[in-house]
Amino acid sequence: MNIVGLDIGYSNLKLAYGNSEKGMQTAIRPAGAAPADRFGSRFDGKEQDDFLHVLVGDEPFIAGVSSDRAEMWERSLHSEYARTPSYTALFHAGLLLSGMTEVDVLVTGLPVDQYKDEVRRAELEKQFIGKHKITPKRTVEISKVKVVAQPTGGLFDMISQDDEENPLIDEDARILVVDPGFFSLDWVLISNGQLQRGSSGTSHQASSVLLEQAGILIAEEYGSKPTVETFEKAIRAGKKSLLVMGQRVDIEPYLKRASDLLSANTATSILTSLRVEKMSPDIVVLVGGGADFFRGAVQTAFPKLKVISPQNPVLSIARGYWELGAA
Template sequence: MAPSNPAKLREVHSEQQDSTPASTPVVRAIDVGFGLVKFSLPAEGGITFSSFPSMAIPADVSAVRSLSTRRRDTFDVPANGAEYEVGRDVGLAQAGGSFGRDVTDEFYKGAIYEALTKGALRYMAEAGDTAIDVLVLGLPVNQYNDSKRRDYLRQTYERAVEIGDGKTIEVRKVIVQAQPMGGYAALEEHLDELNQVIKATGGALQPLASIDEMDELSVLMVDPGEHTLDWLLIQQGSINPRASGAASDAGRHRVIRAVQDSLAADIGRPLGPAVAPRINEALRLKQPVKLTGVAHDLAKYEPQIMSVIEDSLNRMIDGLRDAYEIIDLIVLVGGHPARYRDVLSRRFPSIPVFVMPDSMAANVRGFQMIGEAMTEQA
């Protein structure tokens, strides 16, 4: 991991703080996760946040695609010499073995990542952006640790980017952040909710008089994503690189796979990749999953789910070494943190475990704040 900035990381944590444009800079953020792409957009009087599935399907150029009662909310974007369909309705393009995802550690430089990033930029362009002064991108902690990966993203997207249909958007500066760093930056928006959890825990930590007191604490940021479980230990405003890390194949995808394997064994036939999003949605809504007209209750697979989560968190605790002894506060971000919160609260009953409100968008909201803080300091 690159040396951490001694400045307050909640306000801004970056390797470079130079040459951002001085006049009303346009700041945007994209968090490409293995499950969802989260991004900021221009809106009347400010910005808003949106998302779409992290799926990129080879574009169907046939006339059949146009046979619909409405145009689906997707775009065809160029990536690695081919065209991919991405966007909010991309699930309508999925069929059979066309999984449309990449859950490998080389995700950041593959065609899927490129298509997804360009899809987010296309949504920004459609909302009115023609150029972006500062674009903040995120990487899982284990990938952020590799400077070559950070450099690759800067070199790839710090330019005029083709975003499909002959359109381009100019990106003047790219900042790369470790994904959980965004959640840490966004904490200042939720002091009251955080203090409620601190008070209810009843441990040594007392409610904070102001968010500035956060910079005196040892805060463990935990991000259970779709593929990786990331964690950052932030001590007095600086990242402790020796106690921060990530476990691959330790996120939501592994949970879904465990449920899918168990379900396939119970019904007596293999289940293809197109079933995974249905299982994911059924788990999220706590509803049965419907396959070939039959509703299957997934509650029976709770032991398999908890086994995966316990194992993933054991890997994190092992990666912390003995640093868990000095943790004052645990903060969870990401799309599905509730079960992780329950396990961590049982393991560390005197440490407050705070789930960020709107946890799915916590990182990208923090990225936006980091980018805006950088332009103010320039």
């Protein structure tokens, strides 16, 4: 059975794919996507070798690149993201990266506030199921689509990594799963094997806001504010510093200060949603690309609880989707 777990984020496209008998492979690309005519040529005349060329309808798009590569094209940072051409281009790019022409099960997700909307879930399932012409010479057919709340994927990934002999997660535990993404910070409470909708939610005080705040802090001391995209590229590349007005600046202290400034809002949003429950969570699972940025805030909100994460949490949602499809 061919399975695809597709996590189309605002900052990164994450993919887990493979046959259920042969196992999972993963891929990650930046989540920039725009019409092909919005991209210029390299200054040295060489070919752009990192472009993924796809179709959106009949229009050529380039996807899987940093969002600041396109000229005269704004990235989508709003709740209607799943309805945009860029999102469709990234969906097609994910199918292209999988190398599959037939997909038995595709699992994807929505932010918690959108997942609660049955119409929105049905719309995304309809958008993904069926035949898709992703390039002039390649068509992919998807037989079944499942849409879940985004943090759920991270929990499946954590459970698949847990040590069966010495598990971190008790099977009777009430589990709070927190997923700090680029545009939204989502959380779900799982109790008795069920998602408690009244205690699950979404905040927009997420990684993009944190990076914007870090840029403001740097500007106050160095006179110029690095863009969010500049931070993104540095973090993807594993760089510890940025060049600001010709001077190298260590970004770690500014990310920490920005996280501390947002921590109160983060804690308040989650704790407020949990007031409807008679019991607190037993453990917190922190997943997603912003896990390291928000670890301190989450631990502050739940000082008595253990906060755990799967390995390489940036891919945890997509890996969990694949595990869910395989199950």
